[in-house]
Amino acid sequence: MKRLLKRLLLLIGTPAVVLLLLYLVADPFKTLRPFSLQYFDKLNRDYLSSELFLRNDSVYHYNSFILGSSRCCGFNTYHWKHYLPSGSRQFLFQAWCETLTGMEQKLDYLDRNGNEIDNVLLLIDIPGTFAKEQLSKECVFIKHYRFSGQPKMLFQACMFWGFVKMPSRWFSAMKQIIRPEPMAFPADTVSNDWGYVNRHADIHVQPQPDRLSNLSDKGRQSYLKKIEGKTDADLKVSEPLITEAFKQQLIHIKKIFDGHQTEYRIVVSPAYCYMHPAINPEDLELLQEIFGSENVFNYSGKNRLTSDCYNFSDADHFGLSVGWQIIEDIYHK
Numbered sequence: 001m002k003r004l005l006k007r008l009l010l011l012i013g014t015p016a017v018v019l020l021l022l023y024l025v026a027d028p029f030k031t032l033r034p035f036s037l038q039y040f041d042k043l044n045r046d047y048l049s050s051e052l053f054l055r056n057d058s059v060y061h062y063n064s065f066i067l068g069s070s071r072c073c074g075f076n077t078y079h080w081k082h083y084l085p086s087g088s089r090q091f092l093f094q095a096w097c098e099t100l101t102g103m104e105q106k107l108d109y110l111d112r113n114g115n116e117i118d119n120v121l122l123l124i125d126i127p128g129t130f131a132k133e134q135l136s137k138e139c140v141f142i143k144h145y146r147f148s149g150q151p152k153m154l155f156q157a158c159m160f161w162g163f164v165k166m167p168s169r170w171f172s173a174m175k176q177i178i179r180p181e182p183m184a185f186p187a188d189t190v191s192n193d194w195g196y197v198n199r200h201a202d203i204h205v206q207p208q209p210d211r212l213s214n215l216s217d218k219g220r221q222s223y224l225k226k227i228e229g230k231t232d233a234d235l236k237v238s239e240p241l242i243t244e245a246f247k248q249q250l251i252h253i254k255k256i257f258d259g260h261q262t263e264y265r266i267v268v269s270p271a272y273c274y275m276h277p278a279i280n281p282e283d284l285e286l287l288q289e290i291f292g293s294e295n296v297f298n299y300s301g302k303n304r305l306t307s308d309c310y311n312f313s314d315a316d317h318f319g320l321s322v323g324w325q326i327i328e329d330i331y332h333k
Contacts (some may be wrong), residue, residue: 019170023163026176029139031159042186043140044159045070046095046102050144050194053091060190062091063116067106068123069098071269071316073194074323075121083331084119092192097141098125101134102247105147107256117260121330122253124268124287126279126300130241138162223314230274235302238277242286250290265330266291270299270322273306275315297330 027033029043035051042048053062064084066075077090084090093106103122108116120193136142139162145155163169242250257264266287268279278301290297305311311322 019164020160022170022174023160026171026174028163028176029159031156039106044096044142046098046141047144048187049092049094049192050147051092052187052189054146057115058191060089060091061116062089064088064090064119065093065106065117066090066121066123067093067098067103068269069125069128070094071098071125071271071318072123074318074320075193076320076323076329077191077193079324080121080249080327082308083327090119090191092194094192094194095134095141095143097128097131099131099134100121100124100129100246100249102143103129104253105149107142107253109147111256114134117256117262120262120264122264122266124266124279125271126238126268126277126283127241130243130246149275196286223309223312226315227272227274227309232302234274235263236277237301238280238283240280240282242283247286247290250287254290264291266293266296267326267330268296268298268300270303270311270318270326272309272312272315273300273302276300278302291296297326299326 016184016274024032029047030036031044035055056062064081066072066077066080072094075092077092081088081090093103095102107117135148137158139159142155142158143150145152160192170317212216256262268284268287279298284296284298299305305325312318
């Protein structure tokens with residue numbers, strides 16, 4: 001019986017040890033050792049954003065922040081800066097499927113560490129911001145331990161488990177050990193804007209509608225097929241999402257803003273209206289009650305931006321032309 005148990009442990013343990021060694025040597029997600037942008041892995045956008053901030057803040061002393069999910073790809077912080085006071089230094093705190101808790105943690109960190117919080121644009125997705133799982137342990141979504149306060153070992157355990165569950169990463173990791181190759185890094189290394197062109201874009205020339213140009217033919221056809229035949233009968237309103245716990249978090253965020261005399265805007269993000277629900281009126285009223293109706297801008301539901309499918313690269317993500325119009329709107333009112 002003992003011999004059988006030893007063989008069983010050897011059978012199970014050997015692959016686990018091999019994978020652990022591969023993980024430690026290859027550092028497949030670039031979370032074990034000081035990172036180089038040339039070899040950085042963008043799988044976990046929250047970790048990338050957080051590390052870039054931690055590395056750069058002592059140099060740039062950021063004081064203006066956009067917080068939100070992947071929909072923030074539609075904002076150009078250099079255009080945003082054009083509407084901020086002189087001396088503003090902007091940073092995009094973007095995370096895949098960002099939640100209210102994730103944004104609260106980042107603002108808490110800035111507040112605790114004495115950072116200036118002069119300007120904030122906070123993006124709310126319906127329903128994603130108020131998802132039931134606020135702190136995922138999946139390697140794609142897990143929050144940076146410096147901001148979440150969780151043990152670093154727990155963070156690494158979650159990343160390792162994510163590696164174990166992704167066999168395609170095993171071969172990529174071995175390849176990187178044998179012949180390291182730079183990875184494409186699609187973010188601005190100062191502001192963290194998604195894409196290389198934002199820093200040098202002419203902020204006085206509004207970009208044209210995206211017209212699905214950033215999609216492959218296959219992706220474009222798939223998107224257009226999903227939205228084909230949608231009418232006003234498909235328009236929906238979300239159920240109330242802001243629970244008492246979420247309300248307290250929003251009040252805490254407002255308290256941070258008040259403590260820093262922050263100039264802020266709360267934007268309920270646009271999405272293709274025939275595929276995504278509008279914010280519930282009760283939730284919108286609560287946001288207006290907490291942050292002031294003059295600071296809350298609702299772009300959910302059917303409107304001039306969300307009814308044109310060509311304003312989106314897919315049903316969820318708006319393009320730079322939409323982000324441009326939102327910034328123009330909320331800073332001209």
